[in-house]
Amino acid sequence: xxxxxxxxxxxxxxxxxxxxxxxxxxxxxxxxxxxxxxxxxxxxxxxxxxxxxxxxxxxxxxxxxxxxxxxxxxxxxxxxxxxxxxxxxxxxxxxxxxxxxxxxxxxxxxxxxxxxxxxxxxxxxxxxxxxxxxxxxxxxxxxxxxxxxxxxxxxxxxxxxxxxxxxxxxxxxxxxxxxxxxxxxxx
Numbered sequence: 749x750x751x752x753x754x755x756x757x758x759x760x761x762x763x764x765x766x767x768x769x770x771x772x773x774x775x776x777x778x779x780x781x782x783x784x785x786x787x788x789x790x791x792x793x794x795x796x797x798x799x800x801x802x803x804x805x806x807x808x809x810x811x812x813x814x815x816x817x818x819x820x821x822x823x824x825x826x827x828x829x830x831x832x833x834x835x836x837x838x839x840x841x842x843x844x845x846x847x848x849x850x851x852x853x854x855x856x857x858x859x860x861x862x863x864x865x866x867x868x869x870x871x872x873x874x875x876x877x878x879x880x881x882x883x884x885x886x887x888x889x890x891x892x893x894x895x896x897x898x899x900x901x902x903x904x905x906x907x908x909x910x911x912x913x914x915x916x917x918x919x920x921x922x923x924x925x926x927x928x929x930x931x932x933x934x935x
Contacts, residue, residue: 753827753882756801757792758816763834765790772863774826774837789810792934803887806844813852820844822853826884829862829875836862838875844886856930857883857891860905869887880909885934891935897927906931 754760768790775782789797799900800808802825809816822841825916829836838860843849849857858879860871883891893911895902918927 751829751831751835751871751878753878754830756826756828757930758798760828760830760834761794761798764828764837767834767863770863770865772861774839774859774861776859776861794930815852819850819852822849825877827879827882829860829871834863834903835866835869835871836875838872838879840879840883840886840891842883842886843887846915849892851921854894856893857888858893867901872902873908876905876909880933880935887907889935891933893931894928895930895931903929903931905927906933909933 753798754765768787771780771783773779773783774788786797789800804823804825805823806823808821811821813819823844823918824839828834830840838858840857840858841849841853842857858876860872860875863873873894880891885901891916892904894917896905897916897919911933914930914932915930916927917930
């Protein structure tokens, strides 16, 4: 079976929850704390959890920004990378009304995470390749992504999909103070 991006659904949720229980998280910054929060949300209302992963209108309550202020929720979708089971998660975010991402949002349009036991098989590369047409369909002419400077595997994923380096960013809260690289992929 080829690698696919699937819209999260209840019948696939056990594989996702298993990855969370094994210590993986789609949130590369908050890690286990975020995984535990998602497991709690799944236990409380699995249907609501699944619905929350697709929010192309940016509906819902405000979100906490890094500076502690509240801001409008960004439109977003999340897809699961699937190959005879859960292989990772990839999300796309964009600015309200299809515009650019707001200045207060430092992470870029796309974020992805592959569980350690699935890494090294090209799942992130293929997942990003499959997500780019969805970004184009949203009216984006480019996407930006961030990687940590000491994560060459993630950097290769971006480069293999046509990405080029825009900037080196040092310090900052989003990545725990680590040096980050900002990438762009033209669509």
